[in-house]
Amino acid sequence: MEAIMSNDFPEDTEERLKQEITETVRRCRKCNYCYSACPLFQSTRGFQTNGPSGIIQSLHYGIVWDEINGEEKDTLRDILYQCTTCNSCVITCKEKATGLPIVEVIEKGKLLVEMMNGPMPSQRKPLEQIYSHGNPYQEPQEQRLNWNNEKSLKLLPKDTAETLFYVGCTTSYEPELQGVARSLVTIFNQGKVDFGVLAEEKCCADPVDKMGDEFLYQELVNVNEEAFLASGCDRIVTVSPHCYHTFADLYPHLKDKFEILHYTQFLDRLIASEALLFEDGDSIRITYHDPCYLSKHHDILEAPRAILQNIPGVDFVEMEQYGKNSLCCGGGGGRMFHEVEGNNLLGETRAQQALAVKAKIIATACPWCHVMLDNAVKNLDLTDKLQVLDIAEIVAKRLTTI
Incomplete structure (x- = not known):
């Protein structure tokens, strides 16, 4: 190290x-x-x-x-x-x-x-784990695709595909979030998307950048750029807004060679082209928590809302703070790996705002927002009143089987 x-x-x-x-x-x-x-x-x-x-x-x-x-x-x-x-x-x-x-x-x-x-003392271990394991959770590289439940996937660069589905560390290893990756595979298959995943995916380098280790950051950028270029894909679709931001804004050689999208942008496009169709469902009130790295950094506001509003039975409602004025969940800037005073308060405030508009589900489109909000709901003992789901999970459950 x-x-x-x-x-x-x-x-x-x-x-x-x-x-x-x-x-x-x-x-x-x-x-x-x-x-x-x-x-x-x-x-x-x-x-x-x-x-x-x-x-x-x-x-x-x-x-x-x-x-x-x-x-x-x-x-x-x-x-x-x-x-x-x-x-x-x-x-x-x-x-x-x-x-x-x-x-x-x-x-x-x-x-x-x-x-x-x-960096902060508590952040040294995640940095060391990213260096040694390719992720901040000290999980084995060979288990990175275990979320897939042994289903057939194109593995890049051995196989070829038009779209590279970049899953990310948290979605790959966090048990409560692995369903998001599986949901997106279901959606992509339903939409006839030609996609694959990297056989040896590494951390996008966002946590390293935010924790201030410039040398490890450059090491990961070089490794990832080489892997992306070798994949032969035309497009990169990410689960995490932080991965999206890092690839789209910080990597020096990607924007000119790939179309880089957050998955909500890609799903909005698939729905608009009628590649995805929905079944009727029971009415349920859903609100949406804007991840900061979609709304405030990249002005991606309409695509997530359009997806939810296209699902039959969804009674969509906004919370008190939304869009570019949305309240941060508290997980960005390396704080997922460092306790800060009031760390839980933001998520708990957000949960209370969702209850105030009588929502049954807080939808989000960021693994770290999901973790912070889910922890808040549990801390407040609201699991019988409020559920945190990723937009991909909601979409996958309502798709029409063709």
Whole structure:
């Protein structure tokens, strides 16, 4: 692990990051509009350092006062790693202030801190597991496809297919989420999609990026790009919005060679072309929780709703906060692997918002949102009143058998 966790950055990296951060933060008006949109601020005790402006100001003065290497380096690290990277602050700053790339500044701060002090202690083990096992859960690589229940699948690159179905770590290994992958296989088969999965799929690198290990991140990017190019596919469809974001926005060589879609975009297309048809069903009230990396980072708002509204019997209703104003579940930014004050409060607030509109199901389209919301429902002892399901599971149950 030493080679991956090395501090052997290019000589000018530290100074370049410091300069980029301080020059950007100086443009902050300290108007604090961003606090009103921040899920961290809403779910903690409301200290100045529990909000976007406070986080980047702490980083700025940590650099100016040379506390990156000083006695307060652990405190600064803790402040930075609170952020869920939901992007609410960026949207608010564009609408009401100077349009600072706040999340980008925080990510640069994490990289700077990682160079000096490493990630959060609780995040070291997941990083080591990604390096050794290709996933953060220390699960064997040879069991990554066990979710498939031995059904026949095209395995890339040995087989050929038009669409690469990228399942992701959490969906592959988390028992309560493996049904999402199976549901999508059912849907793709019903829609006559020519698809396959990688025989040796690895982590997309999003958790590594968010936890600040630049060397392991680049290692995974190189491995994955090589595997995708070798697959011979034209399209990549992901389960997780975080995988989608990483492939679409952060990998340097994918966008020009592949169509990259989140599965809700792909299913919306299949439904519109009548490749998928639904049976009538009993009426049930469903609300939708927008994953931040679909709604706030990529403006993917209509496709998930269109899917649900096309299913007969679905009484679709919005919660108090939805779309780009949706409340973050709390699982982004590496927080799935690091406990933060108020970590459960966001999911519990979301569950209460779903109950307020008399929904029986909270639908989502993100494995981490699913985990956070499901934990919240269980913590509040609401399992007899509210169920968390992925959109893919809902679709698969209502398909007409042809």
